[in-house]
Amino acid sequence: MSPTVTTSSEANGNVSAATARAAAKAAAVAEATGPQPVTMAKALNTALADAMQADSTVLVFGEDVGQLGGVFRITDGLMATFGEQRCFDTPLAESGIVGMAVGMAMNGMRPVIEMQFDAFAYPAFQQIISHVAKMHNRTRGRLKLPLVIRVPYAGGIGGVEHHCDSSESYYAHTPGLKVFTPATVSDAYRMLREAIDSDDPVVFMEAKKLYWSKDQVDLEALRREHDGLSDGGSGTHAQRTEGRAVVARTGTDATLITYGPSVPTAMAAAAAAAEEGRSLEVVDVRSIVPLDDETITASVRKTGRAVVIAEAPGFASISSEIVARIQERCFHYLAAPVRRVTGFDIPYPAPKLEHYYLPSVDRILDAVDDLQWED
Amino acid sequence: MIPANCGYETWFRTILKANSGYRRDGPMTISADHTAAENTDLNAVQADAQEAEVRRKFGISLEAYMLPAHRQIQMVDPEGQLKAREEQGTEAGHEYPLPGDAELVAAFEQLVVGRRVNDQNSALVRQGRMAVYPSSHGQEACQVAAALCLSEGDWLFPTYRDAVAVMARGVDPVEAMTIFRGDWHGGYDPLEHNVGIQCTPLTTQLLHAVGVAHAAKLRGEKTVVLAMCGDGATSEGDFHEALNFAAVFHLPVIFFIQNNKYAISVPLSHQTVAPSLAHKAVGYGMAGERVDGNDLVALLAVLDRAVKLAREGSGPLLVEANTYRMQAHTNADDATRYRAESEVAEWMAKDPISRLKTYLQGRGLLDAEAEARIAEHAEAVAKQLREGLGEDVPVDPQELFRNVFSEPTPQLREQSALLADELSREATTREETAR
Numbered sequence: 001m002s003p004t005v006t007t008s009s010e011a012n013g014n015v016s017a018a019t020a021r022a023a024a025k026a027a028a029v030a031e032a033t034g035p036q037p038v039t040m041a042k043a044l045n046t047a048l049a050d051a052m053q054a055d056s057t058v059l060v061f062g063e064d065v066g067q068l069g070g071v072f073r074i075t076d077g078l079m080a081t082f083g084e085q086r087c088f089d090t091p092l093a094e095s096g097i098v099g100m101a102v103g104m105a106m107n108g109m110r111p112v113i114e115m116q117f118d119a120f121a122y123p124a125f126q127q128i129i130s131h132v133a134k135m136h137n138r139t140r141g142r143l144k145l146p147l148v149i150r151v152p153y154a155g156g157i158g159g160v161e162h163h164c165d166s167s168e169s170y171y172a173h174t175p176g177l178k179v180f181t182p183a184t185v186s187d188a189y190r191m192l193r194e195a196i197d198s199d200d201p202v203v204f205m206e207a208k209k210l211y212w213s214k215d216q217v218d219l220e221a222l223r224r225e226h227d228g229l230s231d232g233g234s235g236t237h238a239q240r241t242e243g244r245a246v247v248a249r250t251g252t253d254a255t256l257i258t259y260g261p262s263v264p265t266a267m268a269a270a271a272a273a274a275e276e277g278r279s280l281e282v283v284d285v286r287s288i289v290p291l292d293d294e295t296i297t298a299s300v301r302k303t304g305r306a307v308v309i310a311e312a313p314g315f316a317s318i319s320s321e322i323v324a325r326i327q328e329r330c331f332h333y334l335a336a337p338v339r340r341v342t343g344f345d346i347p348y349p350a351p352k353l354e355h356y357y358l359p360s361v362d363r364i365l366d367a368v369d370d371l372q373w374e375d
Numbered sequence: 376m377i378p379a380n381c382g383y384e385t386w387f388r389t390i391l392k393a394n395s396g397y398r399r400d401g402p403m404t405i406s407a408d409h410t411a412a413e414n415t416d417l418n419a420v421q422a423d424a425q426e427a428e429v430r431r432k433f434g435i436s437l438e439a440y441m442l443p444a445h446r447q448i449q450m451v452d453p454e455g456q457l458k459a460r461e462e463q464g465t466e467a468g469h470e471y472p473l474p475g476d477a478e479l480v481a482a483f484e485q486l487v488v489g490r491r492v493n494d495q496n497s498a499l500v501r502q503g504r505m506a507v508y509p510s511s512h513g514q515e516a517c518q519v520a521a522a523l524c525l526s527e528g529d530w531l532f533p534t535y536r537d538a539v540a541v542m543a544r545g546v547d548p549v550e551a552m553t554i555f556r557g558d559w560h561g562g563y564d565p566l567e568h569n570v571g572i573q574c575t576p577l578t579t580q581l582l583h584a585v586g587v588a589h590a591a592k593l594r595g596e597k598t599v600v601l602a603m604c605g606d607g608a609t610s611e612g613d614f615h616e617a618l619n620f621a622a623v624f625h626l627p628v629i630f631f632i633q634n635n636k637y638a639i640s641v642p643l644s645h646q647t648v649a650p651s652l653a654h655k656a657v658g659y660g661m662a663g664e665r666v667d668g669n670d671l672v673a674l675l676a677v678l679d680r681a682v683k684l685a686r687e688g689s690g691p692l693l694v695e696a697n698t699y700r701m702q703a704h705t706n707a708d709d710a711t712r713y714r715a716e717s718e719v720a721e722w723m724a725k726d727p728i729s730r731l732k733t734y735l736q737g738r739g740l741l742d743a744e745a746e747a748r749i750a751e752h753a754e755a756v757a758k759q760l761r762e763g764l765g766e767d768v769p770v771d772p773q774e775l776f777r778n779v780f781s782e783p784t785p786q787l788r789e790q791s792a793l794l795a796d797e798l799s800r801e802a803t804t805r806e807e808t809a810r
Contacts, residue, residue, distance in 0.1 A: 091620060095582065099617065100589060100620055102582065102583050106565070135572075136780065138560050140774075141781070176780065198781075243784065293785065
């Protein structure tokens with residue numbers, strides 16, 4: 001079940017209108033059987049459509065998600081297929097979107113809402129922190145809020161300011177929120193379906209630069225896999241993604257632990273290290289909350305060395321949490337201090353400068369080199 | 376945005392245009408519409424029909440309907456006298472019918488109970504048996520009307536100052552006070568009485584009300600949702616977003632503002648320079664009304680009609696109740712630092728209980744026997760609070776982990792085990808010390 005991450009060249013460039021059109025066209029092509037080239041955008045779109053098909057209480061709303069199909073086309077065609085009552089545009093007000101979703105979830109619906117861009121979600125912070133995260137607790141479990149907040153996040157797309165924040169730490173820091181972030185096309189489908197099925201609120205972080213990444217994926221097989229899970233999960237429980245990291249590449253010398261937009265970079269670094277004779281294991285965290293300590297710990301205990309990689313500023317972040325947990329659990333197995341490769345503690349840089357900021361293959365390999373290899 | 380070639384009169388018509396397809400309500404639609412209005416002949420004909428509908432229903436122009444009463448609706452004056460119809464503050468032709476006798480007597484009973492609850496709780500705070508209590512003393516008429524205007528399946532979304540309204544909806548008094556005794560949860564089951572948990576962050580609950588109404592509407596249910604907030608809260612962003620969402624999606628939500636003149640210490644003049652809070656409604660394409668918040672007769676008349684209109688598909692409505700917070704914000708506040716005793720005394724004379732009592736007695740609807748029965752009821756509720764809140768509820772620290780998620784995460788299970796270990800070691804130490 002370790003997926004291959006194949007990142008298309010568009011993934012590192014801007015999301016132009018042309019690529020959006022191309023993806024929309026690809027999405028319109030009828031699905032053939034067997035593995036086909038599928039973008040993450042298409043996988044997410046299919047997951048939404050399948051969830052809406054399976055359950056009439058699943059609603060999709062937000063800014064531009066209706067007629068336009070979302071600025072990233074993730075909701076493309078949903079309004080046409082399911083009607084204006086199931087997929088619709090709202091006024092331009094993020095707190096309103098989240099607050100209304102809370103009420104709808106209280107009253108029998110399963111809203112899946114889009115925040116359009118990471119930094120655009122901040123007006124909704126009070127609703128998310130004070131209500132979405134706490135409603136289950138303050139009603140002693142009587143009110144469940146089965147809602148999914150989709151947040152396109154992170155950079156590497158040449159976006160201007162307020163369009164490239166890595167905001168996952170804010171959500172992960174708040175008790176009561178689950179935080180998922182898929183890195184592969186298959187996981188995008190699996191995890192979004194699981195998020196929608198979850199009775200707990202899920203902040204679903206979608207790395208923008210991976211939207212147009214492609215993989216050979218059999219969507220029909222993923223659909224069957226999901227249906228197997230929801231039928232009581234018999235037999236296929238191992239396929240669950242919530243709280244389960246995945247070893248994306250096996251290795252013996254050191255572990256790279258990462259998630260979301262940095263997974264392809266870590267995979268490339270591991271491939272480059274292999275050429276230099278160093279065997280790196282890559283762990284894709286993918287479920288930030290709940291975190292899979294077990295998989296991370298097992299890998300680091302095996303290799304004895306670790307580098308944690310994330311695009312977000314490193315200070316007080318997911319990466320610092322992972323390092324802390326590794327120290328607590330693996331101290332006696334470590335041959336070197338755990339290193340981090342993260343974004344700098346600066347506002348996300350302008351397009352011309354972002355390559356200085358983003359974790360790169362070279363920076364990861366430098367960190368690996370520092371892991372005290374001499375006896 | 377008002378189109379350049381469009382006067383106010385035309386504008387009011389355009390926002391009346393019936394929506395196509397999305398909603399399944401009757402023809403009476405007074406609210407904004409998320410489909411852009413077009414100036415075609417057909418739409419003009421439809422708008423004329425809507426205008427005629429308003430005239431038929433209210434006897435006034437659409438513009439007069441959208442804007443609140445010039446002063447406020449008051450039906451019974453502070454001396455308990457029923458005012459002449461033409462002096463009640465309504466536009467001619469837009470008068471409100473008097474609520475029924477049985478409704479008024481039932482409301483009076485709740486009013487007396489509400490006052491007793493407020494004063495009992497304040498006493499319990501002073502005795503250290505409750506952590507805090509934001510009293511609605513002086514605002515009980517608003518509390519009672521907000522609860523009584525709704526039907527069984529309707530929803531109420533209260534703030535932290537609305538415990539009396541929560542109780543009047545049928546929530547157990549002790550459960551309703553759970554937050555104020557310092558417990559970690561909201562106490563009552565929101566789904567049992569269709570009452571949201573009393574909300575501390577300002578106006579966030581208005582959006583939850585919008586969502587509940589939206590979900591109900593999508594299922595074709597005729598649920599009405601009443602959402603409460605105060606005057607200070609109208610400055611919050613979620614107030615704006617909630618009113619706008621309710622209007623755009625044409626939802627049966629009544630926004631009920633208790634204008635009690637203060638946000639802790641800050642007077643209304645620092646919140647807004649609008650002619651009234653009810654005037655804010657028209658900016659969203661929604662009708663606004665203002666009413667004497669210490670006149671339970673007028674409150675019930677206005678809210679009963681608002682609920683009826685909303686249920687018939689009018690879209691959202693805003694009602695501003697003009698009232699006064701007679702006591703400090705909470706027991707932790709000192710109101711003498713920011714307002715004069717003379718102002719408080721002035722409002723004392725407008726008390727909601729004495730005027731309704733005088734009115735009902737004058738109508739022969741309240742005799743000594745009924746009064747005694749009502750007083751007894753109020754005393755019984757007070758006793759229930761004293762006893763219920765006096766009891767030490769056993770706390771289980773492990774409950775802190777149980778409901779963060781549907782199922783505790785591995786991390787929460789670890790932390791729960793850590794606490795359990797601490798507690799068991801403490802218990803052992805205690806036992807050993809005892810020996």
